Amino acid sequence: MELILRIGLVWSIYFLHAAVRTFSIRHQPDGVSEGLHEMPATSSVSFASTHSSANRTGTDGANIMHGPVAKSSSRMPEVSSCPEYCVCSQADADGALLSCNGEHVFPYPELSAFGNVSRLLLENFKKNDLRPADLAGLMATARELRLPRNGIATIRDSLFTGTKSLKRLDLSGNKLSLLTNLTFIGLGSGGLLYLDLSGNRIAAIDPGSFAYLRDLIQLDLNSNKLSQLPNDLFKGLLSLQYLNLEVNQIREIQPHALSHIPRLVHLNLAMNTQLSATSFGLVDFKDLLALQYCDLSHCGLQAVPSNLRSTIRDIRLTGNKLVNITKNSLEKYPALAVLVMDDCAIQHIAPDAFVKLTSLQRLWMNGNGLRGVPLNLPSSLKGLYLDDNNIKLLQGRDMAGLLDMEEIRLQGNQITTIESSTFRGMPHLATLDLRANRLGTLNTALFPPVNSISRLDLSLNPLRTVGRDFLQHLGALKQLEIIRTHAAATVDVPADFFSLLPQLTALDLGGSPALANRLLHEISASPNRSSVLPHLHTLSLRACELTFFETNLEDFFARVPKIKLAQNELACFRENRWLLRLIQHDQKRFYRAQDLKCSTPRHLQGRKVISVSVDTLNDTRVPIPSAALNHNSHFSPGGRQTKHITPSSPVVVVGVADTSRTWIITFIACLFTAAVVSLFFLVVLSCCDAKEARLKRASLCAKLSRFLRRKHDPFPEQMAASNRTLYRSQDDSIFMIGTSESSYPALSPYEELEQRTFRSQLEGIYENDCLSTISTLEIRV
Secondary structure, eight states: OHHHHHHHHHHHHHHHHHHHHHHHHHHSOOOOOOOSSOOOOOSOOOOOOSSOHHHHHTOTTOOEEESSOSOOOTTSOOGGGSOTTEEEEOOOTTOOEEEEEOTTTSOOOOGGGGOSOSEEEEESOOOSEEOGGGGTTTTTTOSEEEOOSSOOOEEOTTTTTTOSSOOEEEOTTSOOOEEOTTTTTTSGGGTOOEEEOTTSOOOEEOTTTTTTOTTOOEEEOOSSOOOEEOTTTTTTOTTOOEEEOOSSOOOEEOTTTTTTOTTOOEEEOTTOTTOOHHHHHTOOOTTOTTOOEEEOTTSOOSSOOSOSOTTOOEEEOTTOOOOEEOHHHHTTOTTOOEEEOTTOOOOEEOTTTTTTOTTOOEEEOTTSOOSSOOSSOOTTOOEEEOOSSOOOEEOGGGGTTOTTOOEEEOTTSOOOEEOTTSSTTOTTOOEEEOOSSOOOEEOSOOSOSSOOOOEEEOTTOOOOEEOTTTTTTOTTOOEEEOOOOOTTOOOBOOTTTGGGOTTOSEEEOTTOHHHHHHHHHHHHHOSSGGGSSTTOOEEEOTTSOOOOOOGGGHHHHHHOSEEEOTTOOEEOSGGGHHHHHHHHHOGGGBTTGGGOBEEESGGGTTOBGGGSOGGGOOOOOOOOOTTTSOTTOEEOTTSOEEOOOOTTSOOOOOSSOOOHHHHHHHHHHHHHHHHHHHHHHHHHHHHHHHHHHHHHHHHHHHHHHHHHTOTTOSSOSOOOGGGOEEEEOTTOOEEEEEOOSSOOOOOOHHHHHHHHHHHHHHHHHHHHHHHHHOOOOOOOO
């Protein structure tokens, strides 16, 4: 009974919550999804593997057979031998393929039945020990062997002896912990080029383990547990070009650990957080004549390393504590083309810190708290990335001399003012990102008359005014994003704002109702609607409070290939019949057309637009309630209310139906019902609790009565001094000692006196009023 009552109470609370949530959803706007395109990640580049995801699935464009199919090539076994959890392909230019996924359930396939397979992928099997029998008959012909995520913990010595043409070996995602100098013996004769050991548990590698791999080009050891790189670890890797040691536990690199890799081009040591700056500073790079790329992100460095070769082209230092960048920090690397120093807590940059970097093309300094653009940047710079700093002002001198600049990203700063000459000297600037700043007014021309600007992002700025001068030289702009300006704000823009941007192909006004209505009004009022944004390919008007659309917008919507109208309250009335019909007949044109729903009228509220019968829609021409609409108001083409119509003018109610009163009454009724039901269950539950407590006390008093009848001994004979529990009455007086069943030694006279005192207290409790006095009693014999 108590369980039923508690369930009823929970139900009433849920009913109250549902009523509140329904009311809030009806009267509050949805959130805004931002952006036409996701911003590409530019501040960090991880180790790039040369094989694609298609190779890992085993398709590779070959003629695929899943399980038993018609007939196989002569180089493959009979088709009936292809297990249901495998993919078998006929021989092509790359050879025959066998790809099996065990899903940690299916048995390891018998490979001897598959003949001459040149590409083999076996993943997600349970193979703790890799033995020669597991690869029987394949080592002589296999060119690619991929065994990822199989739980392999050990590899038998000399397992790969006999390989003649193996070029790629993938053992990633297993449980290998040790590599010996016999593990890869035999692979050298086949000319192995790619070896992937990432995602294992390798903590130790015997010197000389790679000595036989003279042709190896790429070695991936990321996500292991290496703690030290000894001098002879990479001995024999004379052709190695790519070495990935990311996400290990490396603390020490011996001075000549890398000296045996003369052709090394790409070195990744990122995320070795225990790496000692002193240890790295002793590493000898003088023999690495080909080194072009070095990633030392999150390695605990406190200064730019000075022992790399002067010919290096790309250095990544993200997540180190560099603090100060002096003139001497970078002058040793005049050939540097890419420099990444994101999240380095940089507090000071010397004015001439970048003067010597005459080849620098890309500079990342995101998330450093910089208060201004670094001075004296080299003229060769093509990309500048300063997101998430504290820059407030952009001046002409900050960008002086950057004639080759192509991309500037300044999102997430506090920019309020941009001087007119800031970007005037950048004829090749193509991308400018000013998202999430504090720009309110853009009145001056920022770009030169001849420019290459093609993408501009002004989203998340409190824009109030965008002047004609600002748009003067943006005729070549192709992508414009102005997402989530203040929803209630009226943005002052020219009447022909969008006509001044004839080359736009992508326009995102999501969450900016004022600009969305400006666009629709401009198109509707234009005598030649085909001349407004003639090249537009993608239009986003998400969450712009749009309800009705003028009929003369049909031609415009019909020529835009991709349109986003999500999170608007579309009115399913006859006036919108053309739009609803267009959505139903061309769902691919509208982003997630299946999720668009009607907001009015009431009988269609919540219905999906694609399921509404367009021919039966009602007209919205009804008498106007005096409280529903001001007599000198009307709605613009996008559904926004304006004040230009006189009282004598005919008015059409085109907004959301006036159902506020009905919703308020429904909400109050639900609230009252939930409160009454909750009160009822609380009263019943409290009565049940009182009855249960009285029954429990009666049971305790009965136990006490039976205990007091034992006149010969006030307490059980079996007691343990180490596990005694004191029980108290409601007046907090001690009345009993509970014990366990183990034997108890003879009591002292003082303890016997305590027992007699407790017995007298118990008798007093029972004789007076047991039910009103006792609170807890436990007797353990």
